[in-house]
Each structure stands twice: as structure tokens, then as C-alpha cells.
Amino acid sequence: MSDRDRNEELMADAAAWVLNALPDDEAAAFEAELAENAALREEVARLRPVADLLALAAPSEDPPPGLQSRIMAIVQREADLLSAAGPDADRVDVRPPKAQHRGRLSRIFAKPLIPILATGALAIGIGIGIVASTGGTNDVNHPVTFVADSQARGDLITHDGTAELKLTGLKPPGAGRVYQVWVMKGNKVSPDNVFTVNRSGQGSVALRNDVDGAKQVLISVEPDGGSQQPTTTPIASTTLS
Template sequence: MNHDPHDLVGPYALDALTEPERRRFGRHLSGCTVCAEEIAGLRETTTRLALAASRRPPAELRGRVMAEVARTRQSPPPLTRRLPSPREGGLSWLAVAACLVAALIGGGAAWHLHQSAEHAQALNRQVSAVLTAPDAHTSTIRAQGTATVTVVSSRSLGRAVVTTSGLQHLPLAKTYQMWWLGPTAPHSAGTLDLSGKPRPVVIAGMGAAQRFGVTVEPTGGSRQPTSTPILTLGLH
């Protein structure tokens, strides 16, 4: 896939490029002062986001990891002998069919990985657009005692990047919902998915909103907030 090298500034700063892409962009970067300046600013902002979302690992984590290593069987050495081909009668046609099925499944997995990579690159481009906007503003707030929520907003783009750390997991019937608040009635900015690895969320529709808020709502979200916000942040 061909890229305008300047489109890879965000993924490069977020370490989201493949090795060939990183090498190609590195050659471009050596002669492009514009990209170098953008990366310097973007890395400063992403560092602030990472620090806001970071958490100290539990003290017992190292012991659990070492115990798992001790009881995990190591992989056997690779085979050096060539496997017989079907022509030599060493493999049954049933085994050949099984290999073909495995290849098809592997191809499907590769397609899904390709789709995931494209989705990640699209997300990185959206995140970098907000973080590098001239009017980007960062706000961080603590909630629920130890949780942290950071919002980087750009009014010119009408978007914001939201990162969270340590929010309490809710019952299956509940979800966290984000809102644009004031001067008109609140309007939804989507729900937060806390499953899997934490990652930034890009939300749109900022408009003339003056604050960002999060409430606890029924699963699927609500048309209007049904509970008091657990946090609110001012927007610039």
C-alpha cells in the first residue's frame, strides 16, 4: 500500500508502523524538517497521555509471572528432516486435506490481521490529527479515587481524544457514556469499552460544548443522561 510519507507522522510517533514502513519513513524523515518538528511535538503529547494512563503493577505480579514460566513447557526444537510429500506416500490424502483447511484458516486469520492493522492506522491518523492541531488542549482529572481520565480536545476539528485508566468495571447491565455538555441539552459522544487493552478513543461532535462529562448508563447508552456525571472537564 502506498502512503504519502507525511501521513505516517502519527503512526511513527506512536510506534505503530511495520518495520519496512519504519525504514522508508526514516529515510524520508532524515530530510524533512516539517515531519521532524511534528514528531517532536506529538511525542511530547503522547508522553503526557501515557503518564496519565500509567499504573504501577501489583507487587505480586513478578511472582505470578515467574511461577508461570517455571511450569510452561518449552517448544521442541524444529524438525530438520524433510517431511515426505503425498507423492511418496508418506502423507494420506486426508492429511493433505487437513493441511489445505489449515492454510485456508490461516489465510482468513491473515485477512483479519490486515483489517485490524488498517483500522489501527486509521485510528492513529485520527489521534495524531487531534494531538497536533494548533488549538489542541489537554485536561486531566481523577475519578473514583484512583482512576484517571485525560481529554485532548480541538475545537477547530470538533473532536477529542479520550484516554482512561483505572475506571471501575461495571455490571453487564451498565456502561460508561460520554457527553458533550452545554450550552444546549447534553448530547452523547458514545460509550466507553473497557474490555481488552486500554486504547485512546476519538470522539466527534464537539460543536459549542463547554464541558465533557461521563455518566453511568444502561448498556447500550441513553438518549439523555439518567445519572449524575462521575466527572466533568472544561473545554477550551
């Protein structure tokens, strides 16, 4: 294939890509090319706004009664959960006052959850997740260890007390379920954000808790809305210290 033909094919792929019409494997290859090809990025920048506008062509329609309240009930539960973790736990970019944070957590997270997490942590293998590599200036990557999902991979990227989980190859948690993050400091465990994954099994979530001084970060499957205490054995963990 000549360079000209190859270029034409890539430009046609750009149209299919902005319409979400490339199969997953072709989309992945296209995205790799996109990262290296400025002309292709320009073509995508030209066509994507048009594809985005197509959504407006669908007629608006009144949603079924109750849908909004069902969604808002989950949202409110999650908001309450985060609020219960302390007012400063709602902000990713602000480190909470530690004394106040610990005091609240010790009241909120009772002892019964510790055995569940301890069992899960043992099953996963505490101590496997150690610092693997460094990324940005102050970023540290901590590999995530999964119990049973051999396809799943992930890292917890920490930066000055803040942290973000990036995961790939993870199966969806199932209908009405979410993944929830837990931060363990000493024997205390704090509930953190919930998340799901896309059809490629990719997901990322910024943690709301400060991870400075944390021993472990764990992930469990919980009902929509998240839980105050883990209700299932963790499926993954990473060790910070």
C-alpha cells in the first residue's frame, strides 16, 4: 500500500472512529496511530464536533417516572457515604486535617469490618504490592494484585498524599453492583469512591481519602451506592507501606 493510500485509509478510519464504529481491536490500533500522527489528530478534531452533534438529532423523550429518583437515591447514598468519611474527604486535592480525620473514622468504622478485610488481604497476599516504578516527577506507581481475575491489571498512582487507581482488563461488577475502594490506615478502614469499568474493562478513580500513612488500598464489590463497611471479600489490593 502506498503512503497516499495508507493516509486515505487512516482518514476514513478517523470518520469511523468518531462515530464509535471501529471494532475494539481496530479502535485500539487507531488510537495508537493517533498518538503519533498530527495530521490524523487534526482530522479527528475536524470531524468529532459533527459526530457529537448527531446526539441532538434524537428526539427528547420524557423518562419513565421514578428513573430520576432511583438514580438520585444512589447518588445521595454515595454522597452521604463520602460525607460520613469527613468533610474534607470530599475533595481530592485537599489534604484533610489528620487528627480530625482519624477521630471521625474511628467512630464510623466499627471493628466488625476488620476481619472481612483482613481475610481478603491475606487471600490476596499482603506485601506483594510494593513500589514498582515511578512515572511523573513525584508520582509513584503501586501495582495492584488481584485475587482471581487473571486478566486484570492495575496501578495505584500516588502523588503527595493523593492517589488514583487505573485498572484494565477488569470484568464489570454486575448489575446493581459497583467496585468500591477502601483505604486502610493501621487497623482503621475508610470507605472511598466507587467506580465501574467500560466495555474494554478499563476504569479509573481518584481516591478521596488522603493516602499518606495508609498501609493498603483495597477494592471490593458492593451494592450500587457503596457501603459504609465492606460486605464482600476484597478482590484486589495494593500495599503502600
